[in-house]
Amino acid sequence: MAPFLDEARMDSEDSIAALDSRQTLRALATAGAQVREAVDLSLEAGIDRVAGGERPRSVLVASLGGSAVVCDVLDLLAEPGSPVPVSVRRNVPLPGWVGPLDLVIAVSLSGRAAGPLALAAEAARRGASLLTVGAAHSPLAEVSAQARGVHIDSGRGRTSSRTAMWSMLAPALLGAGRLGIVDVDEQVLHATADRLDEVAEACRPSSESFVNPAKVLAADVAAGVPMVLGDGPLAGVAAGRAASMLARTARMPATTGELPDDAAQVVACFDGPFTASFGGGEEGAVGAGRPVDDIFADPYLDGPPAPRLSLVVLRDAPPQEPSTPEQAAAVGLTDAVVRGARDAGATVSEVTAQPGAPVTRLAGLMATTDFAATYLAIGLGLDPAVSPHVADLADRTGRGDR
Known part of the structure; x- marks a missing residue:
């Protein structure tokens, strides 16, 4: 039945x-605002410093649970024309080929998810470049700071990774766009924010x-x-x-x-x-x-x-x-x-x-x-x-x- x-x-x-x-509908309606805030936070954090501003040999993306879609979207957008391979990893172990020439993007809203945190820590130990997205003053932020990586704050009032997806996805896309791995820049993200506002209105x-x-x-x-x-x-x-x-x-x-x-x-x-x-x-x-x-x-x-x-x-x-x-x-x-x-x-x-x-x-x-x-x-x-x-x-x- x-x-x-x-x-x-x-x-x-x-x-x-x-x-x-927990006002899920209201949180979903802020998706466009999340994108705009994420762009501002990324620029303030120095997104241009990702991987020293140079294209890495490869990119590994780590996210899971409600944040797993970040991996899926980056993999999708990179596939048609990325000059370097992009791979996805949900949990440890970190592949043996990751080293100083590679970039690891680790995403966790709380900054405490065991998989992305462990992958980021191991990548830092091997000297890989780091781009992390998550709560400020979290273990993930600390790992990034110690490795001289770039950490993007996930923003204010984000309580669920399912409704804060764009706070995590937008910085990862912008960083990958800066390196020529995906065709995404501020203009594209602002157009995306407008589209999200249109859906929220409808x-x-x-x-x-x-x-x-x-x-x-x-x-x-x-x-x-x-x-x-x-x-x-x-x-x-x-x-x-x-x-x-x-x-x-x-x-x-x-x-x-x-x-x-x-x-x-x-x-x-x-x-x-x-x-x-x-x-x-x-x-x-x-x-x-x-x-x-x-x-x-x-x-x-x-x-x-x-x-x-x-x-x-x-x-x-x-x-x-x-x-x-x-x-x-x-x-x-x-x-x-x-x-x-x-x-x-x-x-x-x-x-x-x-x-x-x-x-x-x-x-x-x-x-x-x-x-x-x-x-x-x-x-x-x-x-x-x-x-x-x-x-x-x-x-x-x-x-x-x-």
């Missing part, structure tokens, strides 16, 4: 105030459910079993972030995929028990052999209908120039997957990026799904920032959003 989503909660100021104890709490894109998406996802699909590498990173936010914020387990590699994996699910075309199962089993929307089903005799598949398709912006054969084939593949999902009776939602630089397009996709996951939590009657089970895990192991 699909979970019950009370859409009235998403439109009610009182319900939002009661459930959103997804504001006072915008009613039938016109608010994030609330509409939340209602669609709540209808069944979510699967988030990106139509290429950029949207694939956004899909990974969306699945993480759905699980961590809305407590909805979600699978994720990226085209073209995961096309067969996604389409195979259209034959499964969460679509109207399902006809398997043992005779007499609940839901076996009958469509999800069977109007003749008796809820007392047959039981509640099975939840349907909710496919969320994240699309990159269409090319402004005439598309290449490869781009046309990619669009055709995405369209075919969407048609197959609809034919199978799945709920299909599409979010398309607006034109701009890659990081700007990515920002719009991620911001929309961030808001959707938060509204979904509120509609389900959950606090988007507080999970008793996560709190219990943190008490037992010391692990949480870092």
Whole structure:
């Protein structure tokens, strides 16, 4: 049975105030301001001094948990044209090839996450250059200072790595941009901040459910079993972030995929028990052999209908120039997957990026799904920032959003 989503909660100021104890929606709305503040803090900290102002032999990026998206975005943006290799590491050990000619970017909102902290400390011991992002006066900041690296303060009032993503991502992108590893500078980041402001305005709490894109998406996802699909590498990173936010914020387990590699994996699910075309199962089993929307089903005799598949398709912006054969084939593949999902009776939602630089397009996709996951939590009657089970895990192991 699909979970019950009370859409009235998403439109009610009182319900939002009661459930959103740590003002997650407000924090997400500050994403544009986070980018602008991060640019200022990076310049004040001497971002031009990263790696002595010289291009390193290689770059290793260390972040995990709620900060893990920093690794994913840097890897994505560097891949097309970086003159040096960029690799990702979540935890120790530091690869043996890292040495004085390399740069390590370590990110942790608290400045205490064990993995990035240990990697930064070992990189410093080997004489590698350091760029660190996190709380001021933290162990990570101390490691950077001792190694004569560059440390960027994560800013004021940042309490969750999930909602402070841009405070950590923007300095890392700016530093990599200074070294020619990614095509990002202050102008691109300010345009990204403007895009984040536009999404925040469209997804504001006072915008009613039938016109608010994030609330509409939340209602669609709540209808069944979510699967988030990106139509290429950029949207694939956004899909990974969306699945993480759905699980961590809305407590909805979600699978994720990226085209073209995961096309067969996604389409195979259209034959499964969460679509109207399902006809398997043992005779007499609940839901076996009958469509999800069977109007003749008796809820007392047959039981509640099975939840349907909710496919969320994240699309990159269409090319402004005439598309290449490869781009046309990619669009055709995405369209075919969407048609197959609809034919199978799945709920299909599409979010398309607006034109701009890659990081700007990515920002719009991620911001929309961030808001959707938060509204979904509120509609389900959950606090988007507080999970008793996560709190219990943190008490037992010391692990949480870092």
